[in-house]
Amino acid sequence: MDKPVEMFDRGYEWAALDRFINDPQPGATLGVVSGRRRQGKTYLLDAACRVAGGFYFGATEATDAESLRRVSTALTEHVRPASPYHFADWAEAVDALLALGAERPVPVVIDEFPYLARANPELPSLIQEAFRPQREQRTGSRSRLLLCGSALSFMGRLLSGNAPLRGRAGLELVVRPLDHRLAAEFWNIADPRLALKVNAIVGGTPAYRREFARGDSPTGPEDFDAWVIRTVLNPETPLFREARYLLAEEPDLRDTALYLSVLAAVADGNATRGGIAGYLERKATDVAHPINVLEDAGLLQRDSDAFRNNRPTYRIAEPLVGFYHAIMRPVWDQLERPGSAARVWQASRRRFTNNVLGPHFEQVCREWALHHADPELLGGLPARVGHGVVHDPSARTGHEVDAAVIGVADGAKPPLLAIGEAKWNDTMGIAHIERLQHIRELIARAGKYDTGRTRLICFSGAGFNDKARSAADASSDILLVDLPTLYGQGS
Structure with a gap:
């Protein structure tokens, strides 16, 4: 055909x-x-x-x-x-x-x-x-x-x-949503920074551009704020209430208020079952069922900790739902009043960066490593890409790893192909590389993975300083990945 x-x-x-x-x-x-x-x-x-x-x-x-x-x-x-x-x-x-x-x-x-x-x-x-x-x-x-x-x-x-x-x-x-690269092409956005900001709100759902936004895409980086105000935060557009309807359309979600609260907890940064239960002021056993139902409905995604067993975290699978809970739901009454969108957005941009854009950037980095990165660049074909916390016994603290690229096991231990840190707004330098080197040593001591060829990846939405670039030039174990690379526009 x-x-x-x-x-x-x-x-x-x-x-x-x-x-x-x-x-x-x-x-x-x-x-x-x-x-x-x-x-x-x-x-x-x-x-x-x-x-x-x-x-x-x-x-x-x-x-x-x-x-x-x-x-x-x-x-x-x-x-x-x-x-x-x-x-x-x-x-x-x-x-x-x-x-x-x-x-x-x-x-x-x-x-x-x-x-x-x-x-x-x-x-x-x-x-x-x-x-x-x-x-x-x-x-x-x-x-x-x-x-x-x-x-x-x-x-x-x-x-x-x-x-x-x-x-x-x-x-x-x-039939899955378009990935971040296809979504940028579909929305006709060539600038990778603008593309990722739009993707953090509407994801890769085709109908959101064609039917819901009536083909309205930001004309450039300077138009992004105005685009948010005239589309997603505009009570006159279908996008405004779409996140609420997505939940209402799921037949297995009976107690809507409970499921909304679970999603709100995750959007507020409570990614573990215990954190969700604490946010709702309930026992952890009481939130197991709504979490499972939201998983089955495709609204919540469970991610296993790459370094600690039985420590899963949860994230909202649909970007528009995450944006709604982080930005819109707390001030819904204000947004329903015509003319309030600009005022609300002005006060919400920091929360958007911290609670929506930053986590979404990390997820896009993981998807790039799994689906787009050349296996030769990573030293092998990834079997899975996750994230997690590495325990530091001497300092009695934990180090978060935004991307852990795990290869196919052909021996006693699966190879850890790479570990990465993702920063949306920070220009990354040698300190970030040294932190990853220290974490790699901790992982090697723990003995769960083969770290003999583990590479270090710095993902940045703001770029890298000269010291970081010099370190990457001097060592094939250090990779610097910027927004053009994530979008296939060069290295």
């Missing part, structure tokens, strides 16, 4: 759909497509149906009977049979969908499938039965049925454990 020229990127996802839809093997096949809201799943699947002559049905929140009537009407318009369809149940409807592929492979999309399954919990089992291996309606069909959904907790359970559809799917495709 030829990808539509107006579709930005998504080449990997389009190719996966192309292979699945045009698979020449006989028999109907099942695929599952998931991803957070606003990532372009509907656009992607609808385009595939238009290109391949398939059938697309978008479910809505409705009773089971109403949804059956809607799919009957939609399929009647698509097939135009001699008499209209009036499905008595979903078993009959699914067989009609399989019949669409009687002559050729054809995509059949049911979007927002969780809506249908909540109204009729038996639906996954009915589809399981329809896809029974030797069933005639399946073997005689080449329909490529694609179930799509944004409720990550539900979609994650659809193919797991003892779920009815486990083992039935031939495609499991996750």
Whole structure:
């Protein structure tokens, strides 16, 4: 299938759909497509149906009977049979969908499938039965049925454990946000410092530029503050309330106030379970369930400490949600009043730098090391990149490591390819390098990792002084990574 020229990127996802839809093997096949809201799943699947002559049905929140009537009407318009369809149940409807592929492979999309399954919990089992291996309606069909959904907790359970559809799917495709480099290209921002500041607020969600900001991008670094005021902090734009709606749209989040408070705790810098519990004035055991639910919903991300076992930390996975809790929620009443955005933003810029921009820069640095850095630069292919705290017994203190690049273990100990420190607003110098050298010695004494080839990385959004550059020139173990490097614009 030829990808539509107006579709930005998504080449990997389009190719996966192309292979699945045009698979020449006989028999109907099942695929599952998931991803957070606003990532372009509907656009992607609808385009595939238009290109391949398939059938697309978008479910809505409705009773089971109403949804059956809607799919009957939609399929009647698509097939135009001699008499209209009036499905008595979903078993009959699914067989009609399989019949669409009687002559050729054809995509059949049911979007927002969780809506249908909540109204009729038996639906996954009915589809399981329809896809029974030797069933005639399946073997005689080449329909490529694609179930799509944004409720990550539900979609994650659809193919797991003892779920009815486990083992039935031939495609499991996750449509993810654009990474920081693609997001900069999508927002048409060439300046890497400006690109990262915008990315710290809206992340890589395509809809936030096209539909929510109506194509409004900052015209340059000097326009950033004005852009924040006229888009994200403007009560007239959809971006203003989007973070609140993202939480409300998750079906598994019952006690909204509790989940909001957990996210607020993390946005305020309380990254551990104990810190979250302390912020909420509850026991650590009381926050375990809401943390797990927010993880399943894709709103919280758990990060293991690279140096201490059983010490996970949490971060907000969606930048707009983090921005809302750090900047908007504490002064929501003021922001709702027209004309207050400029005043609020002026008073919030330091908090934005410390609570939003700094942590986001660190995360982008880790993602660069994992996904973009040349393995030769790091001395090997990273298996994972994390962060953590290294204990210093003599000083009775801990040293935070913003990036720990761990390689593939081929011996008793996994190799620690690199450790890094990230500073958004600081010009980094020799003191930062010496600190990393000291931390490397502490890690070597602890004996958990092989540090024989561990390199030291300084990530800076403000650049490096002459002493740091001289040290890097003199040693291949020292790497200086600036914003142009993070964005693939040179070293």
